[in-house]
Amino acid sequence: MPWVILTDDGEIAGRLTLSGIVRGPFQSCSMGYWLAEDQTGKGLATEAVRAAVIFAFTKLELHRVQAETLIENVASRSVLAKTGFEQYGLAPRYLKIAGSWKDHLVFQRLNDSVR
Numbered sequence: 001m002p003w004v005i006l007t008d009d010g011e012i013a014g015r016l017t018l019s020g021i022v023r024g025p026f027q028s029c030s031m032g033y034w035l036a037e038d039q040t041g042k043g044l045a046t047e048a049v050r051a052a053v054i055f056a057f058t059k060l061e062l063h064r065v066q067a068e069t070l071i072e073n074v075a076s077r078s079v080l081a082k083t084g085f086e087q088y089g090l091a092p093r094y095l096k097i098a099g100s101w102k103d104h105l106v107f108q109r110l111n112d113s114v115r
């Protein structure tokens, strides 16, 4: 489920996608997001993640949203902390980024605490 993230002026600032939506006993999805470099630091990703999580738990009726970050991605970790995600592990060589398999921190947000 793809979205664009807009500025207050309606310009496209980035993208957020909920993918891998799995039903059955899992009721879970994965979330990914990015912003144009000149749109970072304004809280846009935090606002977009909040909206996507509410959508996932209310409209999609999912139980869980997961997200991953590179260990050094301080900004993304901060977005997830501010939106109620908890880190539950470290996945070795999880995604191929710029040609090499990188370790990632793995986070989840469960729908028992919509904020």
Ligand SMILES: CC(C)(COP(=O)(O)OP(=O)(O)OC[C@H]1O[C@@H](n2cnc3c(N)ncnc32)[C@H](O)[C@@H]1OP(=O)(O)O)[C@@H](O)C(=O)NCCC(=O)NCCS
Pocket: 014, 033, 034, 035, 036, 039, 040, 041, 042, 043, 044, 045, 046, 068, 069, 070, 073, 074, 075, 076, 078, 079, 082
């Ligand atoms: C990660 C990303 C989505 C964050 O979006 P954002 O709208 O800038 O997030 P916020 O404005 O809410 O800022 C998040 C926090 O990170 C801090 N921050 C921003 N850039 C930073 C940097 N380069 N280094 C350290 N901290 C940084 C902000 O000051 C803010 O701190 P606070 O929570 O204490 O206020 C954006 O930087 C981005 O698109 N990065 C490239 C793609 C990417 O990493 N996507 C996520 C993959 S997991």
